[in-house]
């Protein structure tokens with residue numbers, strides 16, 4: 001576990017950031033923005049936490065599932081290549097109206 005795991009929240013004392021994120025994602029699907037608000041972490045740190053969480057989950061028999069962002073205009077679905085990044089426009093129709101990727105935890 002890294003140093004960031006020592007950070008705890010007043011809302012859920014005793015739980016590390018990643019434990020709190022895991023708790024949230026076991027019950028619902030959230031965007032990086034929603035995770036940052038609900039787990040009290042900076043949005044730019046969410047992807048890093050998720051990357052580490054993904055390894056921990058695999059050992060526990062769970063899996064981080066990424067619900068890919070899609071283009072609101074034409075329905076183009078972004079693939080695995082972009083899964084942790086933040087696409088800014090649709091490669092197909094060039095629209096910038098994209099849904100956000102959402103994350104959830106499912107049994108492996």
Ligand SMILES: [Zn+2]
Nearest residue numbers: 071074090093
């Ligand atoms: Zn499009």
